[in-house]
Amino acid sequence: MLSDRPNKQAGEQVFSGMVQTVINPQDFTDLRARRQALDAYWQQDISGYALVRKHSDFIDHHLAESFEKNAPAGEGFALIALGGYGRQELYPFSDIDLMLLYDPAQKDELNSLVEAILYPLWDTGLEVGHAVRTLDECMVDATEDFFFRVAMLDARLIAGSRTLFDKLSEMYKALYIDGKRQEFLDDMLEQRAKRETRYGRHAYLLEPQIKESCGGFRDIQSMVWTAQVVFGLKGLAALQQAGILSLEELKKFEEAQDYLVRIRNRLHYVSGRKNDQLFFEHQEKMAEAFGFKNEREMLAVEHFMREVYTHMQTVSVTTDLFFEHVEEVLGSDEIPKAVKVLESGIEVRHGKIRLANTELIKSEPKLFMRLFYQSAKTGNPLHFRTRKAITANLHLVDDKLRHSRRSSKLFLAILVTPRPFRVLEEMLDTGFLTSYIPEFAEVESLAQHDVYHIFTVDRHLVQTVNELEKLREEESNIYAAVSAPHVLFLAGLLHDVGKGLGHGHAERGADLVRRISERMGLEKEDIDTLEFLVGNHLFLSNTALRRDLEDEEFLMRCATKIYSPEALAMLYLLTIADARATGPTVWNDWKGALLLELYLKIALLLDRKDLSGHEQARGTELGAQWIREKVAGLLPDANKTNFNLFSDDYLLSFPPEVIVQHIAHAKNLGKQDVLFFHEQSRESWSILVISKDRPGLLARIFGILALHNLNVLAAKIFTWADGTAVDAIEVSSAISETYDGQDWAVMENELHLAIKQRLGLEHRLSRKLAPLRGNPQGAKKRLAAKATIDNQASELYSVIEVFSEDRVGILYDITKTLSDFGINIYRARIGSKADQVVDVFYVLDYDGKKIEDPVFKNELQQGLLYAVSNA
Amino acid sequence: MKKIEAIIKPFKLDDVKEALNGIGIKGMTVSEVKGYGRQKGHKEIYRGAEYIVDFIPKAKMEIIVDANQVDEVIETICQAANTGKIGDGKIFVLPVEEVVRVRTGEKGKEAI
Numbered sequence: 013m014l015s016d017r018p019n020k021q022a023g024e025q026v027f028s029g030m031v032q033t034v035i036n037p038q039d040f041t042d043l044r045a046r047r048q049a050l051d052a053y054w055q056q057d058i059s060g061y062a063l064v065r066k067h068s069d070f071i072d073h074h075l076a077e078s079f080e081k082n083a084p085a086g087e088g089f090a091l092i093a094l095g096g097y098g099r100q101e102l103y104p105f106s107d108i109d110l111m112l113l114y115d116p117a118q119k120d121e122l123n124s125l126v127e128a129i130l131y132p133l134w135d136t137g138l139e140v141g142h143a144v145r146t147l148d149e150c151m152v153d154a155t156e157d158f159f160f161r162v163a164m165l166d167a168r169l170i171a172g173s174r175t176l177f178d179k180l181s182e183m184y185k186a187l188y189i190d191g192k193r194q195e196f197l198d199d200m201l202e203q204r205a206k207r208e209t210r211y212g213r214h215a216y217l218l219e220p221q222i223k224e225s226c227g228g229f230r231d232i233q234s235m236v237w238t239a240q241v242v243f244g245l246k247g248l249a250a251l252q253q254a255g256i257l258s259l260e261e262l263k264k265f266e267e268a269q270d271y272l273v274r275i276r277n278r279l280h281y282v283s284g285r286k287n288d289q290l291f292f293e294h295q296e297k298m299a300e301a302f303g304f305k306n307e308r309e310m311l312a313v314e315h316f317m318r319e320v321y322t323h324m325q326t327v328s329v330t331t332d333l334f335f336e337h338v339e340e341v342l343g344s345d346e347i348p349k350a351v352k353v354l355e356s357g358i359e360v361r362h363g364k365i366r367l368a369n370t371e372l373i374k375s376e377p378k379l380f381m382r383l384f385y386q387s388a389k390t391g392n393p394l395h396f397r398t399r400k401a402i403t404a405n406l407h408l409v410d411d412k413l414r415h416s417r418r419s420s421k422l423f424l425a426i427l428v429t430p431r432p433f434r435v436l437e438e439m440l441d442t443g444f445l446t447s448y449i450p451e452f453a454e455v456e457s458l459a460q461h462d463v464y465h466i467f468t469v470d471r472h473l474v475q476t477v478n479e480l481e482k483l484r485e486e487e488s489n490i491y492a493a494v495s496a497p498h499v500l501f502l503a504g505l506l507h508d509v510g511k512g513l514g515h516g517h518a519e520r521g522a523d524l525v526r527r528i529s530e531r532m533g534l535e536k537e538d539i540d541t542l543e544f545l546v547g548n549h550l551f552l553s554n555t556a557l558r559r560d561l562e563d564e565e566f567l568m569r570c571a572t573k574i575y576s577p578e579a580l581a582m583l584y585l586l587t588i589a590d591a592r593a594t595g596p597t598v599w600n601d602w603k604g605a606l607l608l609e610l611y612l613k614i615a616l617l618l619d620r621k622d623l624s625g626h627e628q629a630r631g632t633e634l635g636a637q638w639i640r641e642k643v644a645g646l647l648p649d650a651n652k653t654n655f656n657l658f659s660d661d662y663l664l665s666f667p668p669e670v671i672v673q674h675i676a677h678a679k680n681l682g683k684q685d686v687l688f689f690h691e692q693s694r695e696s697w698s699i700l701v702i703s704k705d706r707p708g709l710l711a712r713i714f715g716i717l718a719l720h721n722l723n724v725l726a727a728k729i730f731t732w733a734d735g736t737a738v739d740a741i742e743v744s745s746a747i748s749e750t751y752d753g754q755d756w757a758v759m760e761n762e763l764h765l766a767i768k769q770r771l772g773l774e775h776r777l778s779r780k781l782a783p784l785r786g787n788p789q790g791a792k793k794r795l796a797a798k799a800t801i802d803n804q805a806s807e808l809y810s811v812i813e814v815f816s817e818d819r820v821g822i823l824y825d826i827t828k829t830l831s832d833f834g835i836n837i838y839r840a841r842i843g844s845k846a847d848q849v850v851d852v853f854y855v856l857d858y859d860g861k862k863i864e865d866p867v868f869k870n871e872l873q874q875g876l877l878y879a880v881s882n883a
Numbered sequence: 884m885k886k887i888e889a890i891i892k893p894f895k896l897d898d899v900k901e902a903l904n905g906i907g908i909k910g911m912t913v914s915e916v917k918g919y920g921r922q923k924g925h926k927e928i929y930r931g932a933e934y935i936v937d938f939i940p941k942a943k944m945e946i947i948v949d950a951n952q953v954d955e956v957i958e959t960i961c962q963a964a965n966t967g968k969i970g971d972g973k974i975f976v977l978p979v980e981e982v983v984r985v986r987t988g989e990k991g992k993e994a995i
Binding site: 557558559560561562600602603605609612667 | 933936938939
């Protein structure tokens with residue numbers, strides 16, 4: 013029926029004004045050749061709006077002909093295009109939304125006309141959305157259906173009665189537009205909010221939905237519709253003439269719009285169906301179609317996606333600003349609330365921070381940062397006009413401002429407010445962040461073509477700050493060690509700033525942050541930490557997955573690299589925040605468990621030096637204070653307890669409930685000389701010995717344990733300031749893992765005797781261990797033994813470290829030797845890993861001094877080596 | 884045909900994968916799992932906070948091979964995954980009734 017259509021001229025004469033583009037009949041001959049025709053246009057470089065317009069014209073042309081041939085004469089019918097087709101925007105696989113409006117008097121003719129029009133469309137496989145309505149039905153449906161109401165805004169007559177169509181337009185306007193501005197806006201905002209929940213706040217997801225995502229077509233249409241209904245402005249140009257968009261905004265917006273149209277056009281082709289989501293698998297093909305080429309540092313697809321994100325960002329920001337404007341205009345009959353002046357030039361009104369006068373910023377560039385600071389401090393967002401003023405004046409953000417101490421102080425202050433994320437997002441959206449930190453430009457809208465990164469790099473960085481914000485509460489224990497939060501948050505914001513420059517982004521980033529933080533005038537110490545954090549932000553996650561976490565020596569190297577507990581805490585929090593801000597597939601419990609294990613292992617090693625360096629001492633202090641408060645809360649008679657007895661490291665080594673137990677037990681020390689407790693936990697026992705400290709106490713305890721076939725797995729040895737020794741020792745049976753024949757009563761009795769010096773430990777042990785000594789393998793392993801005495805690691809104590817192979821009784825030999833030299837052990841950490849022992853003792857000599865005398869030092873070292881080697 | 888399931892320490896995954904490639908094993912399924920055996924979980928106390936690690940993260944690999952390859956695969960995994968310490972893992976061997984390649988419908992050895 014369509015193949016024998018009358019010539020084109022006739023069609024155009026009848027519907028002049030509706031078919032504007034002359035379609036060259038040579039390009040195609042049939043409705044079925046529609047796609048080839050469109051493809052030919054694309055090849056001829058006709059794309060964007062021109063192409064969707066051609067498509068719409070093409071369909072118009074066919075429909076008009078078919079209507080003309082089949083409709084009865086008169087004013088009974090009008091064929092109307094709605095929605096996207098009404099706007100003359102028809103994408104390759106878009107639905108063709110049609111409505112046949114009819115006069116009820118002509119009902120009899122209806123069926124045959126509908127069939128004549130729709131069948132050919134169906135036959136070609138076009139998706140047709142069709143409806144047949146009378147004027148009254150239109151009004152009823154419009155009342156009930158929001159989408160129909162909105163689709164009507166774009167209604168366009170294709171063929172038939174102009175009178176009927178005009179009547180519809182009038183009724184619609186009278187019922188749904190005049191005086192309905194607020195209702196319309198409310199509906200529009202509600203739909204917008206729904207889309208946001210469904211498709212996410214950002215266009216920066218891995219696979220953006222060109223139509224529904226933030227910054228997609230729906231945003232554009234909502235703006236155009238709302239402008240039409242609320243202000244009676246038709247089209248973008250009208251918005252600019254009315255002063256709602258600046259000329260520059262209009263230009264950028266139109267550019268973005270045209271780009272999105274081109275994408276959607278091509279996307280329908282590439283996916284071969286009506287698909288508006290830029291799926292991962294289409295992105296490369298799309299990049300190619302848009303003429304991008306792979307370059308040395310960047311893939312074609314990454315170039316392409318960067319353009320997509322940049323344009324969607326433009327749409328998103330512009331429409332956000334527009335809707336705030338509309339809301340304000342419509343809400344202006346509300347009772348104006350009082351303006352509160354926050355500081356000279358900046359005020360808050362209706363919960364929005366704004367410039368008292370947008371011109372002010374031109375003469376006072378310091379206001380840029382002051383505005384964001386006030387926003388962060390008060391928790392109020394910036395007013396849209398102020399945001400526009402910021403964007404319009406970014407050229408004033410110059411080197412002077414970037415070097416200004418005042419501004420950088422405010423910037424850092426923003427980072428440590430409770431919710432810096434929202435403010436940084438505003439900084440990014442207005443473009444201020446990139447103007448203030450030009451290094452950020454390299455990562456702006458930068459996409460990473462893999463399945464892990466769902467955000468562009470700039471969004472990921474801001475998102476990392478968001479995660480740090482949450483971790484501050486979730487991991488408050490670890491966060492307590494961070495004394496310079498501004499450094500942590502700055503590291504979060506900048507850790508990937510080296511991306512976009514090629515491989516090795518962490519090292520490149522470290523160089524960049526040094527430059528940035530020097531420019532901001534940070535303290536040298538902070539700059540070093542920042543550089544360290546950015547340069548090593550992948551270290552923990554790489555290590556946790558790829559290295560043996562039992563490898564003591566490797567852990568030692570980690571601890572040396574990550575010089576302080578505070579640096580470790582920051583790196584740990586940054587690692588988690590980074591992973592969580594990357595995408596849902598990157599972070600899980602499994603990785604979390606590995607990372608935590610690594611963290612704890614390094615933390616324990618670092619803690620051995622935790623009295624050195626004032627930074628660390630501070631973190632320790634904060635943690636200890638927290639425990640002190642907890643313990644005080646748990647004690648029934650807290651005011652009778654002298655908390656000065658307990659050192660910080662003691663408090664930090666046990667849970668508060670356990671410390672409370674220690675205090676309760678110690679009350680019995682008057683009645684008994686030695687208190688002994690044991691408790692089974694899984695395959696080991698926890699032993700607790702509380703006693704008045706005395707020379708050789710530890711040696712005797714270890715001696716008894718060896719005598720009773722118990723291996724020391726770990727020990728925490730502390731002495732309270734009143735001389736109460738609290739020794740918590742983890743032991744396991746040397747006989748077998750599950751041995752349960754341990755005679756605790758006999759052991760406790762012997763412990764009492766030994767401590768009272770009534771038991772000959774030396775000869776008993778010697779007899780017991782004799783068969784075990786002289787092991788021929790011993791000679792080889794003995795070479796590994798090492799003893800060091802360090803006076804730098806701790807302010808108060810000499811720290812003795814003994815490395816040796818493990819064997820029964822070795823701790824007795826070490827502690828006995830120390831005791832023989834008159835050395836007092838104040839604290840010890842015993843760790844045996846596999847067959848290696850690393851024991852650390854915090855000690856003072858007989859006179860309560862550090863072991864400084866080089867001769868004595870050497871003597872002691874030799875003595876210890878002899879003790880551990882003398883098998 | 885047999886299915887070999889190996890539970891190993893996560894950091895050994897790359898080593899084991901390479902070793903298996905070396906003996907001509909081209910395909911495997913790998914997953915992140917948690918569990919405990921003799922290594923049990925443990926409790927860490929750091930700065931007053933308790934961290935309980937009851938299930939330990941491990942990597943699980945599943946490999947389907949012809950029955951005559953089983954010994955070689957087991958030996959290769961053992962060698963590559965061994966650290967000599969507790970928690971090195973376990974290997975299970977299970978019978979497999981049938982293998983089908985979805986794309987072509989091939990069955991048995993051809994489909995591995």
